[in-house]
Amino acid sequence: MRFDQRHLLGIEPLRPDEITTLLDLSDKYVSLNRARDKRSSTLSGLTQINMFFENSTRTQASFELAGKRMGADVMNMSMQASSIKKGETLIDTAMTLNAMHPDLLVVRHPHSGAVDLLAQKVNCAVINAGDGRHEHPTQALLDALTIRRAKGRLHRLSIAICGDIAHSRVARSNIMLLGKMENRIRLVGPATLMPSGVAELGCEVYEDMNEGLKDVDVVMMLRLQKERMDGGFIPSEREYYHRYGLDAEKLARAKPDAIVMHPGPMNRGVEIDGTLADDINRSVIQEQVEMGVAVRMAVMDLLARNLRARPKEVMA
Numbered sequence: 001m002r003f004d005q006r007h008l009l010g011i012e013p014l015r016p017d018e019i020t021t022l023l024d025l026s027d028k029y030v031s032l033n034r035a036r037d038k039r040s041s042t043l044s045g046l047t048q049i050n051m052f053f054e055n056s057t058r059t060q061a062s063f064e065l066a067g068k069r070m071g072a073d074v075m076n077m078s079m080q081a082s083s084i085k086k087g088e089t090l091i092d093t094a095m096t097l098n099a100m101h102p103d104l105l106v107v108r109h110p111h112s113g114a115v116d117l118l119a120q121k122v123n124c125a126v127i128n129a130g131d132g133r134h135e136h137p138t139q140a141l142l143d144a145l146t147i148r149r150a151k152g153r154l155h156r157l158s159i160a161i162c163g164d165i166a167h168s169r170v171a172r173s174n175i176m177l178l179g180k181m182e183n184r185i186r187l188v189g190p191a192t193l194m195p196s197g198v199a200e201l202g203c204e205v206y207e208d209m210n211e212g213l214k215d216v217d218v219v220m221m222l223r224l225q226k227e228r229m230d231g232g233f234i235p236s237e238r239e240y241y242h243r244y245g246l247d248a249e250k251l252a253r254a255k256p257d258a259i260v261m262h263p264g265p266m267n268r269g270v271e272i273d274g275t276l277a278d279d280i281n282r283s284v285i286q287e288q289v290e291m292g293v294a295v296r297m298a299v300m301d302l303l304a305r306n307l308r309a310r311p312k313e314v315m316a
């Protein structure tokens, strides 16, 4: 079992065997989370600080639960109400927290690259919980775990990632992870929601949803990231739903056992039909949430092992 990372800043630096190590350990945590007694002492004595500069429901809750189940002292900083509002820079905030000797820092930030910058300034392990439109590594790992458990493998699958690819860190991290594990990736959506340089991503690109979904094993829907749009990317939500919203009719183009995924939060009736999202025979959206806790436990477990193996850095 090898995992050589000091931080988890993205999927980009991970090797395929490190991804497999993470997913194998996550499977063990899925079992623990299903047991009556869910506690372990893996992070006992360690301090985990969650700094969310952007709203989050699932990700923040699951990092908090993961840390608590493993015995860490967990603190949630409400960054909306913090000194940032009083003009403190990200680096000043990081240095202040660093002085409190955290061991694990979980950070979400609206700017791409902000988490990398912060990681250069602190002594602890940093986990990227989503930075701008750059990366959301734990989301891609939980998606991979969900796919591997549903399909029995994580290679040579045909996976359609659909919708607002351009603004989505979930799409970026998934494209990297699923590509490293040798899957066939299709990007499906209107040209206005494709990232620039899409041709270099090594994926097949489709503007027509019916063509894009043909015979795929996995349909991964994305939220329209309106908060990152500064103009008219779609004619109207009604028109978007008509062309790109996933419903039973469009899903019929995929393989009969294709699974439906969505990272949440969902806009029902915009990118996905509500009844389909709740259909437990097709949708694995609730499994994704369950896998999220296990993956975050595995990530913090592996980073803590590496942290403990290093000589403690003394601050100047």
Ligand code: ASP
Pocket (backbone or CB within 6 Å): 130, 136, 169, 170, 222, 223, 225, 263, 264, 265
């Ligand atoms: N929750 C995911 C994220 O933080 C997806 C989304 O917001 O649409 O990127």
